[in-house]
Amino acid sequence: MVSKWLPLAFLLAAGCSGPAVVPPGRPAPGETRTFEGTWSASGSRRTLELDRGHKASILSLTGSLLLTGERGLGVGFQGEAIGFSDSLTGGTGQCVWTDERGDKVFSQIRGQPIGTGSHVTGTITGGTGRYAGVTGEYELRWQYVIETDEGAISGRAVGLRGRVTWPGAGAPRS
Amino acid sequence: MTAPGSNRRALLGRPATFALALGLWFTPIPSGLTSQAWHLFAIFAAAIFSVIVAAFPLLTAAMLAAAAAVLTGTIAPAKAFAGFANGSVLLVVVAFLVASSVVKSGLGRRISFLVVSAFGRSTLGLAYSIFLTDAAIAPAFPSNTARSGVLFPIVLSLAEGAGSTPHDEKKRRVGGYLMFCGMASLAVSSALWLTATSVNPIGVEIARQFGLKIDFGSWLLAASVPALAAALLLPVVLYWLFPPSVRATPDAPAAARAALRSMGPLTRDEKVVAVAFLLMVTGWVTAGTLKLDLTAVAFGGLGALLATSVLTLDDIAQEGGTLATYLWLAVLFAMSGQLNELGFMSYVGGRLSSALEGVAWPAVYVALLVLYVLMHYLFVSQSSQVLALLGVFVDVGLRAGVPTPLMAFALLFASSYFSTITPQGGSQNVIFVGSGYLTQGELYKLGALTTSFCLLVFLLLGTPWLFLVVR
Numbered sequence: 059m060v061s062k063w064l065p066l067a068f069l070l071a072a073g074c075s076g077p078a079v080v081p082p083g084r085p086a087p088g089e090t091r092t093f094e095g096t097w098s099a100s101g102s103r104r105t106l107e108l109d110r111g112h113k114a115s116i117l118s119l120t121g122s123l124l125l126t127g128e129r130g131l132g133v134g135f136q137g138e139a140i141g142f143s144d145s146l147t148g149g150t151g152q153c154v155w156t157d158e159r160g161d162k163v164f165s166q167i168r169g170q171p172i173g174t175g176s177h178v179t180g181t182i183t184g185g186t187g188r189y190a191g192v193t194g195e196y197e198l199r200w201q202y203v204i205e206t207d208e209g210a211i212s213g214r215a216v217g218l219r220g221r222v223t224w225p226g227a228g229a230p231r232s
Numbered sequence: 233m234t235a236p237g238s239n240r241r242a243l244l245g246r247p248a249t250f251a252l253a254l255g256l257w258f259t260p261i262p263s264g265l266t267s268q269a270w271h272l273f274a275i276f277a278a279a280i281f282s283v284i285v286a287a288f289p290l291l292t293a294a295m296l297a298a299a300a301a302v303l304t305g306t307i308a309p310a311k312a313f314a315g316f317a318n319g320s321v322l323l324v325v326v327a328f329l330v331a332s333s334v335v336k337s338g339l340g341r342r343i344s345f346l347v348v349s350a351f352g353r354s355t356l357g358l359a360y361s362i363f364l365t366d367a368a369i370a371p372a373f374p375s376n377t378a379r380s381g382v383l384f385p386i387v388l389s390l391a392e393g394a395g396s397t398p399h400d401e402k403k404r405r406v407g408g409y410l411m412f413c414g415m416a417s418l419a420v421s422s423a424l425w426l427t428a429t430s431v432n433p434i435g436v437e438i439a440r441q442f443g444l445k446i447d448f449g450s451w452l453l454a455a456s457v458p459a460l461a462a463a464l465l466l467p468v469v470l471y472w473l474f475p476p477s478v479r480a481t482p483d484a485p486a487a488a489r490a491a492l493r494s495m496g497p498l499t500r501d502e503k504v505v506a507v508a509f510l511l512m513v514t515g516w517v518t519a520g521t522l523k524l525d526l527t528a529v530a531f532g533g534l535g536a537l538l539a540t541s542v543l544t545l546d547d548i549a550q551e552g553g554t555l556a557t558y559l560w561l562a563v564l565f566a567m568s569g570q571l572n573e574l575g576f577m578s579y580v581g582g583r584l585s586s587a588l589e590g591v592a593w594p595a596v597y598v599a600l601l602v603l604y605v606l607m608h609y610l611f612v613s614q615s616s617q618v619l620a621l622l623g624v625f626v627d628v629g630l631r632a633g634v635p636t637p638l639m640a641f642a643l644l645f646a647s648s649y650f651s652t653i654t655p656q657g658g659s660q661n662v663i664f665v666g667s668g669y670l671t672q673g674e675l676y677k678l679g680a681l682t683t684s685f686c687l688l689v690f691l692l693l694g695t696p697w698l699f700l701v702v703r
Contacts, residue, residue, distance in 0.1 A: 098578035100619055121620075122575035124264060124582045134264020136575040158261040158270070174441055202441030202623055204434060208319075212619035214627070 088226035095125035161187030196220025245287025253278035269574035315562030327381030340389030359467035370428035380660035398668035422648035424459035426451035458694035568612035593633035
């Protein structure tokens with residue numbers, strides 16, 4: 059019997075793994091909050107080999123962004139990014155974080171070419187719903203990035219730290 | 233024909249399945265997940281639940297789940313149906329068709345007589361011959377799916393040689409026992425050799441990011457004691473868990489030798505199949521070096537068997553079971569991949585593992601290992617789980633104070649032996665599952681028990697061994 063109920067118990071546990079953490083309350087206009095966390099992402103990468111070891115690639119990543127801190131930006135998001143990485147000039151891209159209500163945070167990212175140990179900075183440019191009009195910045199470091207022969211890519215970003223500011227009263231909301 | 237008991241289970245299980253799906257769907261979405269990820273989990277969990285409680289067969293559950301996921305707009309059709317073009321899924325299907333040529337040509341019968349003449353005094357002896365054969369060929373096969381394509385025809389021929397058929401309730405147990413031994417053997421041999429599955433090098437690369445360098449020799453040394461112990465004990469454990477109807481066959485070796493003599497020399501079809509297999513095996517073994525696609529090699533073999541009329545279009549048309557396997561495997565593969573892509577897997581893994589912060593490292597080590605193995609209920613691909621979770625779990629373990637080699641090796645080995653936990657837990661299982669010798673209930677039960685047994689062996693024997701040799 060145990061063998062039959064084990065998977066069912068696990069499915070239930072997985073479903074109940076949602077955080078007991080209460081999402082942060084509504085911020086005051088103009089309030090700035092800090093956040094930190096990790097981002098585990100996987101996706102695909104297509105690389106163009108250029109001359110003398112020069113490589114350019116386009117990549118698409120999605121994964122779970124888990125944040126810590128009771129009064130941060132939120133408990134977590136699904137993070138999605140598309141980017142362009144050049145082994146000589148670095149990387150750039152666009153990122154969308156979506157929360158459980160479908161509200162989004164938009165950011166632009168730039169930094170070293172994606173790879174283990176590379177450093178990335180992001181500029182938060184706005185959002186939707188409860189994140190409408192937010193601005194801010196963040197940084198992260200890729201703890202590791204693994205790529206398979208089939209072009210699948212997977213990585214974990216740690217040291218994700220940043221701050222976000224809600225628009226002041228009367229400020230236009232994008 | 234359906235048994236009254238299974239009708240009752242279906243009657244109870246079906247409303248429970250729909251209740252679970254709707255209950256999860258309308259549960260408030262946990263913070264940090266999107267509605268898309270949560271709703272897909274509701275559909276996927278309900279599908280797996282329905283199979284476990286015998287409400288629906290795997291195929292029915294997969295079809296309903298695919299329809300629900302697309303029609304509710306949870307995932308795009310292109311994502312839901314992506315599994316149908318996946319190389320691993322196609323490799324399973326083609327290997328299935330190729331395997332039928334081994335049986336049809338008579339080569340399988342000949343091989344089974346050879347094996348029985350050496351090991352056939354008991355069913356247990358046959359099981360050991362499967363483990364031995366697999367362990368011996370595994371280091372040369374970088375794909376355990378391809379290896380299952382080689383092992384399956386031998387196991388099938390052994391089952392048929394023992395008079396076992398899937399449709400005879402009493403006789404099928406010998407075949408069922410041997411089929412599960414095939415699955416378990418692939419799981420353990422993949423843990424024994426670094427080069428026995430494509431998952432291992434990916435895991436080694438992740439471990440390297442945490443400062444642990446692993447090569448062929450250090451892997452073999454670390455795996456040797458627990459993996460060989462599991463390989464030695466599993467045939468006996470499975471024999472006890474799923475007793476075959478025929479156990480002792482003292483006269484079988486002599487009978488097999490006589491049968492071999494009466495078969496005479498190899499026929500034309502046997503020779504063609506032997507050459508085709510030899511070429512396919514060569515292609516699979518050298519695939520990494522020569523940059524050959526594994527599935528294309530299998531397609532080449534199937535094409536050759538059709539061109540030489542060893543297999544005919546009528547033979548292919550009769551393989552309805554293969555179509556059913558293709559349909560459910562492709563759907564579940566894509567759905568599990570989407571759960572991963574939507575961040576659900578790393579979310580659950582991250583949440584479960586972060587709950588262990590502040591706990592003593594030995595407890596963290598055991599808990600992470602158990603959670604990592606249980607997480608495989610949600611995955612249809614071993615490499616997906618390694619890519620999504622291995623690094624997260626190693627990192628949590630290290631931060632709790634677990635020694636790096638201990639945590640990394642334990643999770644790396646688990647990434648192989650957890651493959652039998654569900655019928656869809658590794659594409660190498662599927663060809664054995666599709667043989668029809670085992671019911672879905674038996675597959676889930678044996679899967680859970682076999683995986684638990686391997687977990688125990690690797691914990692109790694593997695942990696002190698790792699301390700001794702790699703710390």
